[in-house]
Amino acid sequence: MQFGKLTSASQPLQVFQCNSAVSESNPVPSFFPFHTNNGVSRPLFKMASLICSEMVSRVSSILNRDAKQFGKSFMFDGKEETCWNSDQGSVQWLTLAFPQTVRVSQIVIQFQGGFASQKCTLKGFRNGEELPETAEFYPEDTNSLQTFPMKEMQLEKLKITFENSTDFFGRIIVYRLDVLGEKL
Structure with a gap:
């Protein structure tokens, strides 16, 4: 993985790797920015989930248009047995519109092996305009929970495009x- 150099107008920032793994019981991210002053390192901000009930989500498709079994809300319900299942197609996507401006630092995602995206592209939007910066990450074709640190983006809406599905029909x-x- 590549990480950009983090800088601040007042002082340089450093990125440290945590020794503990991200899991349900330990939601501490693998990488996050710290401010170091007189040898004491403190997080720049408290990272938290930006998923909330006021957020509006959209997806490119739902398998057989069956939202009761495969709808988008199942990505956020915390249940291991439910999921969003797209219909077939070469490229799938989802958008998340947040109720306020947010600073995005990490994406955490769990695919079903055999139905994963090999390349994901992130685009941000603020004040209805697409931001010039985009980010890409490359998930593994696995059932495991995967965490992707990214260059921080301030945005109101996030679009994740799933390209190169491991499924022959393009399902995700x-x-x-x-x-x-x-939250800002």
């Missing part, structure tokens, strides 16, 4: 999706 299955960062 997501059991869990979380966006970590800070």
Whole structure:
């Protein structure tokens, strides 16, 4: 993985790796920015889930248009047995419109193996305009929960495009999706 150099107008920022793994019981991210002053390192901000009931989500498709079994809300319900299942197609996507401006730092996602995206593209929007910066990450074709640190983006809406599905028909299955960062 590549990480950009983090800088601040007042002082340089450093990125440290945590020794503990991200899990349900330990939601501490693998990488996050710290401010170091007189040898004491403190997080720049408290990272938290940005998923909330006021957020509006949209998806490109739902398998057989059966939202009761495969709808988008199942990515956020915290249940292991439910998921969003897209219909077939070469590219799938989802959008998340947040109720306020947020700073996005990490994407946490769990695919079903065999129905994963090999390349994901993130685009941000603020004040109805697409931001010039985009980010990409490359998930593994696995059932495991995967965490992707990213260059921080301040936005109101996030679009994740799922390209190169491992499924022959282009279907994507997501059991869990979380966006970590800070509400501004």
